[in-house]
Amino acid sequence: MKILLYNPDNGVTRNFMPHLWMFLLQALTPAGHEVLLVDGNAQPMDEAGIAKFVRDNNIGLVGIGAMTRMIAKAYRMADAVRATGVPVVMGGPHVTEIADEALGRDGGPRHADAVALGEADATWPRIVEDAALGQLKDVYAPVDAFGQESKPSLKEYPVIPWQSIDLKQFNLVPKAATGLLQKIGEGWGSFRIIPVESGRGCPYGCEFCTVTGFFGDSIRFRTNESVVNELLLLKARARIEKGQMAVFFIDDNFAINIKRTKSLLRDIIAAGAQCHWVAQISANLLRDEELVDLIAASGGKWIFIGMESIDPANLKDVNKGFNKPGEYAAVLERLAQRNVYAITSFIFGMDNDTVGAAERTLEQVRTWPPGLPIFGLLTPLPATPLYKRLEKAGRLTRPKHWQEFIPFAMAHTPLKMTIDEAHAEVNYGWAQAYSPEALAHAVESLNDQPLGYRVNIFLARICFRGIYFPMMGKMAWLKVIAQNRRTIFKLVREGFKAGAWRGAPARVPAIPVPQAEASEAMAQGAEG
Numbered sequence: 001m002k003i004l005l006y007n008p009d010n011g012v013t014r015n016f017m018p019h020l021w022m023f024l025l026q027a028l029t030p031a032g033h034e035v036l037l038v039d040g041n042a043q044p045m046d047e048a049g050i051a052k053f054v055r056d057n058n059i060g061l062v063g064i065g066a067m068t069r070m071i072a073k074a075y076r077m078a079d080a081v082r083a084t085g086v087p088v089v090m091g092g093p094h095v096t097e098i099a100d101e102a103l104g105r106d107g108g109p110r111h112a113d114a115v116a117l118g119e120a121d122a123t124w125p126r127i128v129e130d131a132a133l134g135q136l137k138d139v140y141a142p143v144d145a146f147g148q149e150s151k152p153s154l155k156e157y158p159v160i161p162w163q164s165i166d167l168k169q170f171n172l173v174p175k176a177a178t179g180l181l182q183k184i185g186e187g188w189g190s191f192r193i194i195p196v197e198s199g200r201g202c203p204y205g206c207e208f209c210t211v212t213g214f215f216g217d218s219i220r221f222r223t224n225e226s227v228v229n230e231l232l233l234l235k236a237r238a239r240i241e242k243g244q245m246a247v248f249f250i251d252d253n254f255a256i257n258i259k260r261t262k263s264l265l266r267d268i269i270a271a272g273a274q275c276h277w278v279a280q281i282s283a284n285l286l287r288d289e290e291l292v293d294l295i296a297a298s299g300g301k302w303i304f305i306g307m308e309s310i311d312p313a314n315l316k317d318v319n320k321g322f323n324k325p326g327e328y329a330a331v332l333e334r335l336a337q338r339n340v341y342a343i344t345s346f347i348f349g350m351d352n353d354t355v356g357a358a359e360r361t362l363e364q365v366r367t368w369p370p371g372l373p374i375f376g377l378l379t380p381l382p383a384t385p386l387y388k389r390l391e392k393a394g395r396l397t398r399p400k401h402w403q404e405f406i407p408f409a410m411a412h413t414p415l416k417m418t419i420d421e422a423h424a425e426v427n428y429g430w431a432q433a434y435s436p437e438a439l440a441h442a443v444e445s446l447n448d449q450p451l452g453y454r455v456n457i458f459l460a461r462i463c464f465r466g467i468y469f470p471m472m473g474k475m476a477w478l479k480v481i482a483q484n485r486r487t488i489f490k491l492v493r494e495g496f497k498a499g500a501w502r503g504a505p506a507r508v509p510a511i512p513v514p515q516a517e518a519s520e521a522m523a524q525g526a527e528g
């Protein structure tokens with residue numbers, strides 16, 4: 001049987017990184033079946049397009065995965081596939097939380113023939129075999145022999161065959177430039193950001209986050225050996241292709257067990273598996289100097305930190321009181337001393353926020369080492385404690401906000417400001433933090449560093465700007481370049497000076513994220 005695994009785009013920004021679940025399920029598919037992958041971010045497709053693809057390729061089963069944000073598109077695509085007579089199985093966090101919606105048991109239309117609840121590592125092979133026999137069940141839940149919910153241990157993690165997977169659609173280097181760029185240095189013919197997980201789960205239970213409920217509060221890790229081997233495989237592929245790659249450790253909280261993270265990073269260094277990487281780590285775990293040394297030595301370049309708010313009352317409200325705003329500056333300094341920078345994520349629209357929250361936040365951000373601040377709105381995702389609290393209090397203004405998804409729009413009323421005021425705060429945050437003046441300031445603050453660092457921070461800021469101000473066409477890019485021409489000229493002029501690049505850090509720009517949506521994940525705050 002031929003199987004299509006499809007991940008929808010979010011209709012606003014483009015994703016910079018493929019989704020791990022597709023490669024994982026592909027690797028877990030029983031022998032005798034062929035799996036094709038289509039990521040809507042890399043290969044945009046509409047309903048007619050997916051129906052044609054399914055017919056042309058004689059697909060027998062379509063698997064669709066989606067977060068809440070993309071679920072409306074996922075349902076439309078599922079409907080189009082089902083109209084061709086091919087069954088659809090859906091998985092991922094949204095349908096896990098509201099399976100009845102996908103199955104049409106809530107009074108709405110049915111979109112999926114089957115739903116895979118939770119982590120599908122163990123259920124996927126069963127789903128495939130049932131589909132091949134034409135015997136798909138409605139719901140597949142990961143349970144043990146006694147009917148109890150079970151989570152995969154990750155000790156027996158499948159080998160994802162990165163050396164042979166067709167990754168053409170995920171190359172961030174434009175096709176036209178590939179030939180030329182292959183010849184530069186060790187080669188730039190391809191550049192990909194690859195998702196790798198070293199563990200699952202986070203016990204912290206922040207109120208707005210899906211992770212603790214979905215993955216459980218028991219944390220599970222892969223063996224160091226299996227992670228190291230995966231990095232070596234990825235590095236080998238990049239070398240053969242005369243290209244580059246960076247890794248996004250998608251663990252919800254990469255240093256949740258500091259001892260284990262240190263041992264993994266030491267093993268990465270010992271095996272020569274260092275590569276440029278980014279990971280999500282909560283601020284409280286970055287107090288450890290030795291951990292930060294190892295992060296830098298193993299190739300860590302950017303750390304995503306869900307700071308959420310500079311107001312301890314807000315943090316307490318959302319069960320994230322372990323974040324201590326008083327130590328944010330020290331944490332960022334500790335990273336910056338090792339030339340590791342932070343993606344700092346803030347949420348507005350929290351219950352103690354008042355008008356001016358964005359400027360108060362930025363006043364602090366401006367005193368920190370340069371990084372990539374991102375701003376989002378508190379969003380009640382289904383089945384989170386936040387959703388339940390707001391629902392109980394009758395505060396949800398759009399209880400099914402995912403069915404008419406609007407980017408950067410609240411679905412409930414905050415206590416001390418209006419919805420419009422909260423939207424204005426987010427707008428202010430992005431406009432100020434990514435203005436040409438702010439970009440110039442970020443670059444200047446690294447004047448004592450080699451040019452490479454300044455170029456990196458500039459490029460990363462330009463790309464992150466695209467999360468809020470999409471730069472999807474040539475004109476939009478030209479406009480941004482024109483607005484920032486002074487900083488660009490300055491960097492170019494310096495580039496021609498002898499020795500300017502000495503000590504330059506990176507063959508790979510720190511974390512180059514074209515049209516990043518990076519932190520909407522981030523904009524929601526959560527490390528995960």
Ligand code: B12
Binds near residue numbers: 021090091119195527
């Ligand atoms: C990496 C990541 C991203 C990446 C993008 C995804 C990518 N390219 O990998 C970035 C950084 C861009 C991102 C962005 C966002 N993210 Co995000 N992200 C993650 C993160 C940290 C890891 C995802 C992952 O690979 N997990 C590991 C894999 C193995 O797990 P999985 O994807 O769940 O897949 C398993 C099962 O779900 C199931 N499964 C999944 N799909 C399918 C499909 C089929 C057919 C089947 C059978 C099974 C199945 O099987 C898999 C194996 O067990 C998760 C948290 C987490 N730990 O999952 C958040 C998470 C998925 N993100 C989340 C959110 C909210 C966002 C944003 C909407 C944030 C925002 N506020 O704007 C944005 C929007 C993205 C967009 N495209 O519009 C939430 C989603 C909650 C929800 N109810 O939807 C999560 C759970 C984090 C959280 N704090 O709650 N994110």
Ligand code: SF4
Binds near residue numbers: 202282526528
């Ligand atoms: S927001 Fe981050 S720290 Fe909090 S539960 Fe989610 S993953 Fe864990």
